[in-house]
Amino acid sequence: MKNKKSICMWCHCHCPVEVHVEENRLVGFEVDGEHPHGNLYEEASKGCLRRANARKWFYHPSRLDYPLKRTGDRGEGKWEQISWNQALDEIAGKLDRIVDEYGPEAIATSRGTGRTEDEYRARFFNLLGSPNIIGATEVCFGPAVAVSSSLLGWMPWPFPRRGITESILVLGTNVHSYQNVFTLFFQAQEEGAKLIVVDPRETEAAEKADMWLQIRPGTDAALLLAFMNVIIEEGLYDEGFVEEWCHGFEELVKHVKGLTPAWASEITDLPEEDIVEAARVYGESEAACSFHGMGIEHQPNAMQTLQARFSLPALTGNLDISGGDIISGPFTDVTLEQDVDAWERISKKQKKKQIGSDRFRLQSWKGYDLVQEENVKETWGKKCGGSMDLSLAHAPSVYRAVLDEDPYPVKALLTVASNPLLTQPNVKLIYEALKKLNLHIVQDFFLTPTAMMADYVLPAASWLERPYLYNGYGFGSFLMGAERAVPPKIEEKYNRRTDFQLWKELGRRLGQGEHWPWNNLEEAYDDRLEPMGKTFKEFMDENRWSSSKKKLKKYKDIGFGTPTGKVELYSTIFEKLGYQPLPEFREPPESPRSKPSLADEYEYILITGGRFQPYYHSEWRQIEGFRRIRPDPLAQIHPETAERQNINDGDWVWIETLRGKIKQKCEYFKGISPNVIHVEHGWWFPEKKAERSNPRGFRNSNANILTDSDPENCDPIGGNWPLRAGVCKIYKAEK
Ligand code: SF4
Incomplete structure (x- = not known):
């Protein structure tokens, strides 16, 4: 039996694992005990049922094995099996004709939760000249990175320390979504840290909390503004840090003056005294962490809620201190994923055509260039994430463009690692859009509802069938490697491919050949590791893991990656993009109070x-x-x-x-x-x-x-x- 070192991608814990393989067949896998944080992952993935059912998933009879071409109507489930070459030739030919007739912007792509090689998807699209990548990051940590990069110049991450961290503020997320993060929270809680959980539901996290604030959905911004009011009024803010390292404190003081706990209580349905108490617990802590999940990013006022959420650790001096929210900066020893997305190849003219970007500017090319290129990269030498995560077309507007041809026709969609008929909003409209497309390609593991609406369905290689370099979506200060555990192709049984191969093969067929010099991911990773002086194989053989030197309060050396070089409590970037520079509460547009x-x-x-x-x-x-x-x-x-x-x-x-x-x-x-x-x-x-x-x-x-x-x-x-x-x-x- 062989043991292959990999990273499980079945959830965002990204456990380093050892995969047991016998004669190219998967036997099972367990957490890699040799990994420096093996114990944490072991604890976080204890009882993981996905791991226990790995073989059932991998060898499931309905897994896609070969490319399929539709023979009936969309949704009807009538297919013929074809070769990869036929599929790629036909798809490339059709894309070429769409580009000729409507321009490259008529081709869009839908992505999922980023557990694939999305940097190469972005490379293909940037070289093609289409700005229309849509997908989950628009409501899943893309907002967090965009807002924190605007305010702090990098995305912070909570690192509670036992006996040092005194409080942890958690908004809108639950234990099972971030098992590895919560494992550290609970360890700190055992040593006295107070856990404050804000959630409309009594989740597992809420059950374990020292304080659970059962908030009215969609009103977290009001709560956080009232926290700031208490912290400022009661002098709980870090005067020294604010004085030296924050821009716009005076404006914030004026802004939150009237946003009292009584005001927030009326909006959030929380008792005024609970708001005050939670603000004091957080504000009085010598070291505090903060964390949020999709309960915040899925709100119709997410960006300003996040603005308030990321202002709090700055106001209280909890940034980049032991037991607080760490601003790690990038892993600088290699070429990161954000360096290979060919962001420089798409023209200004094409960027301007990004659907929805005239209105929703922060997560578009406009915001990305301003925040990441002009500021973050200037300070850190790297951007805090790539264009595939942070420069997106507005998905609901793209589906409307398919239907209405406004602002222009969108004729093709390449849905890769994504199931929009389940995961995007208002899916009846999306169904109509998928029906209307000239060309719909899906690459996935199974025939999902979205795949049923495709013209071609391509079988995807899973994490077990491909190598991987992972560094926390470009904002982590570490690098982990994974080797291919089992082959993606076994004669007479299946022939799956990575999405990297899809983009490379389509790119080569569409005149991008010189930009795709690699034959496989291992070769692409050799290039990315070149600054380290290692090949991918050497990296895997030697340690499979590397991280930047740890140092706290890095801002003292380099400042913050913002226009003022400080934390921007008053965001000059928001102002420049035409938005309110200080966080505000906005009643949800469809609520019993607004309607x-x-x-x-x-x-x-x-x-x-x-x-x-x-x-x-x-x-x-x-x-x-x-x-x-x-x-x-x-x-x-x-x-x-x-x-x-x-x-x-x-x-x-x-x-x-x-x-x-x-x-x-x-x-x-x-x-x-x-x-x-x-x-x-x-x-x-x-x-x-x-x-x-x-x-x-x-x-x-x-x-x-x-x-x-x-x-x-x-x-x-x-x-x-x-x-x-x-x-x-x-x-x-x-x-
Ligand atoms: S918790 Fe389970 S599914 Fe998630 S990465 Fe770890 S082993 Fe995989």
Whole structure:
């Protein structure tokens, strides 16, 4: 048996693992005990069911093995198997004709959660001249990086230390989403750190918290502004740090003067005294950490909520100190992923055509160039992430452009490692857009609902079948390597390819040949490691891991990577982009308070997006064992509310919004307010037969049937679509 060193990519813990392989067959894998943080990963992945079911996933009979070409209507599930060469030749020919007729901007791509080689996707698109990359990072840590880079010049990350960290502020996330991070939080908590969790639901994190603030969905900005009010009024801020290293403190003082705990209490539905107490616990700590999750980034006021969230550690002097939020800076010894995305190759003229970028500027090319090129890179020598993560077209506007040809026609979509019919908002509109495309390509592991709407489906090599270099999406100060554990091609059985190969092969066919000198990822990684004086194989053989020298308070040497060289409490970048430079609260555009006329019919607040592990986003629903654990999607409803609606625990219920309705099973849950309903995310039914208008049952229980994608209701700065604070009604459904 061989043991291969890899990194598990089935969730964002990215555990370093040892994969056991016998005669090219996967036997299983476990955490790599030789990794410097092996113990942490062992603890974080304890009982991981995805790991335990690795073989069931890898050898699942419905995994895609060969390229398929559609022979029936989209969604009908009629395919013929073709060779890779035929698929690539035909796809390249069709893309070429679209470029000729409509320009490269008529070709868009949808990406997922970044667990692939997205830097090479960006390379292909930047060389092609299309600015229209859309995907999950627009509402998943892209906002955090964009806002923190604007304010602090780099994205901070919490590193609690036992006995040093005195408090930890966690907003809108749960343990299973960041098991490795929470493991450190709980260790610090055991040594006395106070854990403050802000969440509308009593999650596992909330249960373990010293203080749980059950906030009204979509109002975190008001809470954080009131925290700042208390911290300033009571003199809990770090005067020395603020004086020397913060820009705009006086403006912030004036700005938050009236934003008192009483004001925030009325907005957030939190008791005033709880707001004051939490602000004091955080503000009085000698060292404090802060962390947030998708509960914040999925709000229609996400960017200014994040602005307040990242101002807090600066105000209290918790940046880059022991036990606080560390600004690591980049790993500088190699060529990073953000250095190979060919960002310099796309012209200004094409950048301007990025759909939605006239309105949502911070996460577009305009914001990216201003924040990363002109400021962050000047200070750190590297950007805090690549264009594939931080310079995106506005996804809801791109799907509208497919339908309306406004501002111009979008004719082709390359959906790679992404399942937008489940994971993007307002999927009925997306379904219509997919139907209308001239060309839709999907590369994935399984025939998802989105893949069912493709003209060509290409089988993807998984993390077990490819090498990988990981450094925390370009903002970590470390580098980890993974070797190919099993081959992606076995004669007579399957022939899968990495997405790197897809972009390289299409690039070579479309005249980009000189920019794709590598035959495989190992060769591309040799190039990236060249500054280190190592080949990829040498890096893997020697240590597989490297990190920058640790040093605290690096700002004393180089300042912050912002226009003023300081933390910008008053953001000159936001101001330059035409936005309010200080954080503000904005009532969710579809709430009982902003739309009282809807309240009679849609009396509940809807939050979507909570996950049930071991499912991950819309993945893993093929695995029988998982479906035995959780066969049906569950909507969490307070028992008082359910009883009022004559709904029993376990009944099927309809959840309906202005966009549509879905069915999930009622789960009585006392940890949610009686006026809030939570529906699970990511549900489709791989066992369902092909059905043209409802491929794989994507309409049945899919939270994103309910969600809003109207650009008017998206975050005005980042375009984040509102997944967490709409309104709905519920009623009992037939079985
Ligand atoms: S799926 Fe399990 S083993 Fe894999 S990275 Fe996540 S926690 Fe680690």
